[in-house]
Amino acid sequence: MLAEGDLRKGPNLATPCLSTTTGSWRLVRPVLDPGRCHNCLNCWLFCPEGCFTRGERIVSLNLDFCKGCGICVAECPRQALALVEEGSNDARLLER
Amino acid sequence: MVKIKELPDVELVQGSYACAGCGGILAVRMALKVLGPETVIVTTPSCLLGVTTFYPQLAFKVPCVNVTFPSTAAAVSGVVAGLKCRGKKGVRVVGLAGDGGTVDIGLQALSGAIERGDNFIFICYDNEAYMNTGVQRSGATPLGARTTTTPVGSVGRGEERPKKDMLGIVAAHNIPYAATASIGYPQDYLTKVQKAMQVEGPAYIQVLSPCPPGWGYPSELTVKLARLAVQTGQWPLAEYENGRLTVKEIAHRRPLRDYLAPQARFAHLPG
Amino acid sequence: MLQIRWHGRGGQGAVTAARIFGLAAALYGGRYAQSFPSFGTERRGAPVTAFTRLDNRPIRDRSQIYNPDYVVVLDATLLESTDVFAGLAAGGMVLINAGREMAAGQVRAGARVYYLDATRLAREVLGAPIVNTAMVAALAGATGLLSLEAVEKAIADVLPEGLAAKNIGVARQAFALAKGLIEKEAVAGAG
C-alpha cells in the first residue's frame, strides 16, 4: 500500500514500479538451444516483453517477464528456440 | 536508416500487464528503442494505459501523462508548451493511442494539434478495434471483420465499411511527416520513427499492431500476421513526406487467404 | 445615483460611449461609475442600448436600468422603432443626434429634449459619421456632470492614439456647443 504522503498528492507516482514479475503468467516457456543460435536478434527484437539479452555470440533469456507468447519461437529462423510446458520439462530439455 | 544491431539494450517499457503476444506493447517497446529516455509519453485510457500505468504495475521508465480518451493530442500540446516554458529542450513528446483514441474519439484533438504545428510525434498502435473495452468495431476496423458490435449472424456479415483512411486525413493537414508501418517490418517502422523525430513540427505514425484475443489467433503469430498484412496488400507501408505519398512496393504479393485464414475475426468469410 | 441610457445602432459606438462616460466620471470626475452594454451580441445596424450609472458612493446595484435620468440617442432614425423615452425619470433629459442645430429645451413626455447635429460635426472633424465621442461630450456639456478635461482624458484612455486626437477635437466642439446652449437657455429662463 502507498504511504499517506503519496496518497495525499494524488495518483501521480514514480515509475517504473513493478509489484509482480509477469513471468508468473506463463504456461509454456521458451528454451534456447545455444548450438543453433546464430545471434540474428529476431527474438530480441520481437519479444514484446524484452526478455532477451544480446551476447557476443548468442542471446540469453531472462524469464522474469516472459509470458510464453511464443513469438520468439515463431520468429527464430533456425529453430533455436522451442516452447516447453512449465514445470515438466527439465529432463526433456537436457535430452535436446 | 536504423540499424537493428545498434539499438540500445535498455528496455524503457517492461513488466506490463499486456496480453501474451500483444502487438501494441511490442510497437511501443520498439519505438522507445529509437525514441530513447528523453521522451515523455502522453496516453489515454486504452489497453496501453491499462497495462502500463495501473498501480502497482507501472511499466514505463519514462514520464507518462495519462489523459481522457478524446484528448491525447491536446494534452500533448500542453506538455510541449509546458516543457518549453520550463526551458526543457531536447525532450520528445509522444502521443500514444490506439485506433479508437486516434481515428475516432481522438481525431478532433489530433487534427487541432497537427494544424497548430506543435512539435510532437503521434503514434497510433492500430489493432483495428476497441480492444480495451472488449473488441468493439472502430473506424479502423477493416471490411468484413467480426467484432462484438459487428457480429456475424444470419444477417450480419461483420464490419460493413472499409477502414478509415487516416493517413489521407492526416496528410490533408499538410503535416511534415506521416507514415504507416507494421511491427512485422521493424527496420521500416523504426526508421520512420527516427524520421519523425528529426522533423520539426508534428509527425504521425500508424503502426499495425495485431491483437491475439481481438483478432482471434494464437499469440505466436503476432509478428507473422503483421508481416502478412503487408505481403497480402492489406496494409500498405506508406510514407507522406514533403507533400508526397510513397508506398513500399511488394514484390511478390501473397494470397489474401494467407492473412485472413488464421484469424477468427474473418472465419465467416467464404474460403 | 444618476442613470444614463445610450441608444445607438450596432457599430455606432454606443457601448463605447457608455464606457467613456463612466471612465471619465470614475477616473477623472471624482465619482463612482458603472457601465454596461445591453447584454447580448451586438449586430451591426441593429438597435443597441448601453448604460452608465454614476454615484458619489460605490455602486452596488447590479440590476438593469429601468428609469434613466438621461437618455442619449446616437441615431435619430431610432426614434421610429424604439421608445427612447421609456421609463425616463421625471425631469429627465433626452439628447438626440439629429440633422439640425441643438434647439432650446423642448419638453416631450415630461422630459427636456435637445437636438445636436453630431453627425455633421463628426464628418467635419473626423471625416466619418462616428458620433459617440461627440455625444459623450455633449452630455457632459449639457449636464455639467463631467469636465471637458475629464472627457478628453477618458477618450485618450479608451480610443487608440490616432483616433483619440481627432475625437478629442470633436468632443471640444460638442461640449462647448451643448454647454453654451444650456447657459443661453438658463439666461433666457431667468430673463
Added chain:
Amino acid sequence: MRAYLNGNEAVAAAVRLARAEVVAAYPITPQSTIVEKIAEYIADGSMEADYIRVESEHAALAACYGSAVTGTRVFTATSSQGLAYMFEMLPYVSGCRVPMVMAVANRGLAAPWTIWADHQDAIACRDTGWIQLYVETAQEALDTCLQAYKIAAHPEVLTPVMVCLDGYVLSHTEEIVDVPDQEAVDRFLPPYRPEYSVDTQRPYVFGVGAGPDLYPAFKYYQQQAMLRAKEVIKEVDREFQAHFQRSYGGLVDPYYCHDAAVVLVVMGATAGTAREVVDYLRRQGEAVGLLRLRSFRPFPVEDLRAALTRARVVAVLDRDCSFGYEGVLATEIKAALAGLPVQPQVAGFIGGLGGRDISQEDLAGIFRHCLEAVRRQDRGEKQVINGDWQK
C-alpha cells in the same frame, strides 16, 4: 493603479499579474473577451505566455492539464456549454490534484439556447472536485483569481479552482478596479514550483490507474484536501488583506446577519443589489440581512451555521434548478442547518435564470414575503415559495 475595467478585463489583468505561463482556451460568450484580452497582452509583449489555440474546451482543459504537470502555471476560461463540454476533464484535473485556475463567466445551459447569466453551468459541475468561488464585483474577480492561484497550489490543497463571475452582469460591466502592482503581486504569489513534474530524470506517471483497493484512498485524501481548503481559503484571504488591504470574508460574506430575522442567501453579483435592498429595509426598521456565499465548494457548513443561527427564516435565491427537486443551494442550506437547536425555516426561491434581471423590487418582494412568514409565526415545513418562474 485605479482602472476602469469590466469583470472579464479584471480577470485578464489578474492572469497577467499572476504570471500565468500557458493559456489554452476556446472562445464562448460571455467568456471570450477574457482570452481575447490575454491574447492582446501576449501580442503587445506585456505578458509572456504561450497561448494554445485549441479546437475545443475539452482540449483546452486537456492542454492546461498537460502544461500544469510540467510545473507550469496555467489558465483557462469558459462558460456554459463550454464548461459542459469540459466536464470529462474536470474530475481528471482535480483527481490528479493539479492546481490551476479557470474563470467561468456563468451562463445558463441550453436548451432553450441562451447566452445570459445563471449558475446552472457551474452548479452542474458541483461534484467534479473543483473549488468554486463566486465573486460579486470586478475587483473581487481580479483579487480572487490571484487568491485562487495561491489556494490551488497550497500543498495541503492541490486542487483546481473555478472563479465564477456572472455572465454580462459582471463579465461585461465596467467599474473602478484597483489593479495591484506587479511587485506587490509577486510578493504575494510566488512562482508555481510543484514537488514533482514531468521530468525524464525522475519519471512519474500522472493519473495512474487504481483498483478498488486503492481508488477510495485517493478519493479520501481528495476530500480531506477539499475540507482543508476551507481554512486555506480564509488564510489566503487574510494574507491577501495584509498585502492589498482588501478582504472578502473567505468562505461567506455576511451583511447585517447578526440580528436579522430574515436572511437572504445568494451567490454572485446579485449580492450587490441585495445590499441596497437590505439597507433600504433596515431604514424601514426591518430586521433583514444578507449572506453571500463565496465558496460553494468547499461548502462552508460551519460558517453558514454560525451566520444563520439567529435567523427565523432563511431565504435562498438560486440561479439554478435541480430539476425534479429544487434550487441546489436551498437543498444544501437546509442540510447545513439541520440539527441546529432552533432551526430556521429555509425558503427556496429560483430566479434570474437565463439572464432574467433580478431587480431591487424582486429582492424586496422576497424579504417582505419572508418577514410576513415570521410575523405569522409560520414555521410550517412547506417552502414559502419555491420558484416564481417569472423571475
